[in-house]
Amino acid sequence: MKVRVGVNGFGTIGKRIASAITLFPEFSLEGIVKRTPDYAAFQAASKGFKIYAPTNDDAAKLEEAGVKVAGTIEDLLNRVDVIVDATPGGTGAKYKPLYEKHGVRAVYQGGEKPDVARVSFSSLCNYREAFDAESVRVVSCNTTGLLRIICTLQEHFGVRKVRATIVRRAADPKEVKRGPVNAIVLNPPKLPSHHARDVNTVLPWLDIWTSALVVPTTLMHVHSLYIVLETAPSREKIVKALREAPRIMLVQSGTTGIKSTAELVEAAREVRHRYDIPELVVFEDSIHTDKGELVLTQAVHQESIVVPENIDALKAMFRLEEDPGKAIRDTDNRLGLTKTLW
Amino acid sequence: MKVRVGVNGFGTIGKRIASAITLFPEFSLEGIVKRTPDYAAFQAASKGFKIYAPTNDDAAKLEEAGVKVAGTIEDLLNRVDVIVDATPGGTGAKYKPLYEKHGVRAVYQGGEKPDVARVSFSSLCNYREAFDAESVRVVSCNTTGLLRIICTLQEHFGVRKVRATIVRRAADPKEVKRGPVNAIVLNPPKLPSHHARDVNTVLPWLDIWTSALVVPTTLMHVHSLYIVLETAPSREKIVKALREAPRIMLVQSGTTGIKSTAELVEAAREVRHRYDIPELVVFEDSIHTDKGELVLTQAVHQESIVVPENIDALKAMFRLEEDPGKAIRDTDNRLGLTKTLW
Numbered sequence: 001m002k003v004r005v006g007v008n009g010f011g012t013i014g015k016r017i018a019s020a021i022t023l024f025p026e027f028s029l030e031g032i033v034k035r036t037p038d039y040a041a042f043q044a045a046s047k048g049f050k051i052y053a054p055t056n057d058d059a060a061k062l063e064e065a066g067v068k069v070a071g072t073i074e075d076l077l078n079r080v081d082v083i084v085d086a087t088p089g090g091t092g093a094k095y096k097p098l099y100e101k102h103g104v105r106a107v108y109q110g111g112e113k114p115d116v117a118r119v120s121f122s123s124l125c126n127y128r129e130a131f132d133a134e135s136v137r138v139v140s141c142n143t144t145g146l147l148r149i150i151c152t153l154q155e156h157f158g159v160r161k162v163r164a165t166i167v168r169r170a171a172d173p174k175e176v177k178r179g180p181v182n183a184i185v186l187n188p189p190k191l192p193s194h195h196a197r198d199v200n201t202v203l204p205w206l207d208i209w210t211s212a213l214v215v216p217t218t219l220m221h222v223h224s225l226y227i228v229l230e231t232a233p234s235r236e237k238i239v240k241a242l243r244e245a246p247r248i249m250l251v252q253s254g255t256t257g258i259k260s261t262a263e264l265v266e267a268a269r270e271v272r273h274r275y276d277i278p279e280l281v282v283f284e285d286s287i288h289t290d291k292g293e294l295v296l297t298q299a300v301h302q303e304s305i306v307v308p309e310n311i312d313a314l315k316a317m318f319r320l321e322e323d324p325g326k327a328i329r330d331t332d333n334r335l336g337l338t339k340t341l342w
Numbered sequence: 343m344k345v346r347v348g349v350n351g352f353g354t355i356g357k358r359i360a361s362a363i364t365l366f367p368e369f370s371l372e373g374i375v376k377r378t379p380d381y382a383a384f385q386a387a388s389k390g391f392k393i394y395a396p397t398n399d400d401a402a403k404l405e406e407a408g409v410k411v412a413g414t415i416e417d418l419l420n421r422v423d424v425i426v427d428a429t430p431g432g433t434g435a436k437y438k439p440l441y442e443k444h445g446v447r448a449v450y451q452g453g454e455k456p457d458v459a460r461v462s463f464s465s466l467c468n469y470r471e472a473f474d475a476e477s478v479r480v481v482s483c484n485t486t487g488l489l490r491i492i493c494t495l496q497e498h499f500g501v502r503k504v505r506a507t508i509v510r511r512a513a514d515p516k517e518v519k520r521g522p523v524n525a526i527v528l529n530p531p532k533l534p535s536h537h538a539r540d541v542n543t544v545l546p547w548l549d550i551w552t553s554a555l556v557v558p559t560t561l562m563h564v565h566s567l568y569i570v571l572e573t574a575p576s577r578e579k580i581v582k583a584l585r586e587a588p589r590i591m592l593v594q595s596g597t598t599g600i601k602s603t604a605e606l607v608e609a610a611r612e613v614r615h616r617y618d619i620p621e622l623v624v625f626e627d628s629i630h631t632d633k634g635e636l637v638l639t640q641a642v643h644q645e646s647i648v649v650p651e652n653i654d655a656l657k658a659m660f661r662l663e664e665d666p667g668k669a670i671r672d673t674d675n676r677l678g679l680t681k682t683l684w
Contacts, residue, residue: 184603
């Protein structure tokens with residue numbers, strides 16, 4: 001019996017999750033919910049995805065534009081075991097009563113408040129906590145990036161304290177109405193930023209402060225991390241642990257010429273669909289350690305990094321795989337995560 | 343007897359220092375050295391500055407373009423007690439033998455290696471170390487910004503450790519050949535960045551790591567700082583110390599709407615020549631402290647922040663004022679540094 005999945009929302013995240021679900025034999029993608037008749041709707045139809053509309057009005061507009069509609073979201077909810085909510089931040093909470101009315105489980109994204117779901121989720125940290133959950137919230141792209149490195153280091157060396165500055169991309173590549181164009185924006189001005197609290201939804205015990213700045217670029221976020229470990233491993237040991245960790249890609253700058261998000265994305269364009277980089281990219285040359293303290297720089301592809309975690313969340317909720325390591329390895333293999341871009 | 347000063351280089355920094363010198367009765371600006379016949383040369387002439395050329399060839403080209411030339415740099419060196427070298431990074435070291443041949447003291451900029459001068463200088467930290475020095479190096483804009491906050495905090499609370507991420511503007515506003523346009527660049531990829539070593543040229547005892555990223559903006563640098571103090575003052579005490587410190591401007595975001603470099607510069611355009619902000623701007627809302635640890639965000643106007651320190655360096659080298667506090671207050675008053683932009 002396949003787990004029947006619907007995806008509500010077909011934006012940056014939703015369209016990636018929908019495509020990803022089709023790669024896993026344990027899931028069947030029953031359909032996606034799309035409001036606006038636009039190029040993304042045409043592409044969804046062209047891929048053979050069944051398209052549902054939020055309302056009958058939306059359905060009429062889609063049909064008018066030539067997009068075949070299979071029904072409304074309520075029709076989709078009657079056909080699925082679980083819905084992945086990939087609607088804009090805060091919208092998932094509004095849909096929650098509808099999902100519950102239909103007795104459908106839900107995976108929410110990090111744009112929702114933590115109380116939308118029973119558990120905030122990040123595969124490398126708390127896979128098992130999602131077992132049998134009616135609802136799970138996959139934390140945001142930046143929080144996912146932070147948690148991947150933190151939980152990997154925690155497993156090997158223990159983590160006592162994290163101080164992180166998040167340099168955020170201003171807009172996704174497709175967005176034409178966002179800025180800044182020429183500024184560095186404190187977002188938020190008041191510190192610590194909410195990213196620290198979001199990490200604490202998964203790791204409540206962690207001493208973490210975060211600061212966030214928005215800058216005029218679209219490609220990726222970059223994190224500057226200062227971490228105090230519980231032990232004092234050598235640089236070699238840290239590099240080895242990260243190299244062998246799932247879902248992390250170490251990139252050397254000196255030997256590859258990749259020392260920016262632009263060069264990283266240029267390399268990904270050659271080998272990746274949509275140039276997605278769902279791996280957390282840690283710049284190997286940046287890793288420096290002394291007396292149990294560690295500094296490093298990492299890059300987060302905001303459009304795709306949470307896709308593997310969404311797949312894992314589905315696996316955990318339905319206990320399709322109880323071993324986190326096996327679940328993660330399988331997800332990574334099917335999604336094509338690798339250790340280099342060549 | 344006035345101290346006779348020349349300025350070699352009339353770029354972003356040189357033109358500001360030349361203008362600044364004319365505001366101080368203890369100095370006479372004997373002339374500036376300019377190579378290229380361009381709008382900046384016409385403006386220098388229009389201000390009544392005597393223009394010297396690096397070589398006779400350059401002089402001929404300037405004259406050809408209609409710029410009156412008073413002689414070559416050697417003629418200027420024969421007329422001054424001290425030269426402020428504001429040539430491009432690394433060029434000052436090449437001029438050094440010429441300055442020495444003419445028995446002229448020199449102030450270098452932070453683009454030179456520390457060994458170019460006897461002392462690396464930042465007014466709030468080590469004013470007295472420049473007394474009677476033949477040569478002084480005023481540290482770079484980012485290092486000046488770091489040292490202003492560190493030495494202010496050191497004076498009041500003691501500073502044990504600094505972890506700083508520097509988000510650098512890609513180019514100055516006038517530059518048309520630099521990037522990045524759409525990327526975050528690790529500059530350098532290897533950590534800690536040289537900024538930490540540069541801070542250590544002034545404060546050798548300090549435990550400091552820095553990380554630096556270049557982003558597509560021209561207005562200002564922004565620093566994200568995590569500082570461990572020797573004591574555990576309240577937030578109110580820290581805010582008070584910074585509010586009363588010279589050369590630092592505290593800016594509230596919530597009450598003023600200034601939460602980015604763009605809004606800061608927009609406010610400065612209303613009240614400042616060239617919209618210069620030689621103050622270090624600390625975003626007050628960002629100041630957060632717990633158990634002697636402090637996080638804050640600050641902005642550095644790369645074009646003008648080192649101007650007051652250059653003036654102070656001249657004062658210290660010639661012992662025109664032996665009290666650092668008095669020297670700094672006088673510099674700030676004459677240059678028009680303030681505590682708000684209204």
